[in-house]
Amino acid sequence: MFGYNNGVIAGVLVLPSFYRDFNLPPVGTKAYNNITGNIVSLLQIGGLVGSLGTFGVMKYWGRRGAMIFSGAVYLVGAVMQVCIFLLLFIRGGGLASVCANKDRHSVMVGYH
Numbered sequence: 001m002f003g004y005n006n007g008v009i010a011g012v013l014v015l016p017s018f019y020r021d022f023n024l025p026p027v028g029t030k031a032y033n034n035i036t037g038n039i040v041s042l043l044q045i046g047g048l049v050g051s052l053g054t055f056g057v058m059k060y061w062g063r064r065g066a067m068i069f070s071g072a073v074y075l076v077g078a079v080m081q082v083c084i085f086l087l088l089f090i091r092g093g094g095l096a097s098v099c100a101n102k103d104r105h106s107v108m109v110g111y112h
Contacts, residue, residue: 009040022087043094
């Protein structure tokens, strides 16, 4: 799943609309590289946190509760990414969405 997430965000980062809507610095500059690297890194951290956090959530709430929790976190992250045009919320929303996504994938394996 890490390759899929990186593939999706890589496609988004090169979209002219993303560049325009978030007033990113010119491509190739250090500031641009820092911003895009930060976004991709937060997705990776979200995947790690989601994978590790799954077990604590499942221990206290069970699989069904973990699925509900991860669905709620994913929804909040998706709304943050779609509805708010600040780069900070793209980073935070991406972190939340990927964290919940990894949580969901870990629960689904055990749920069957």
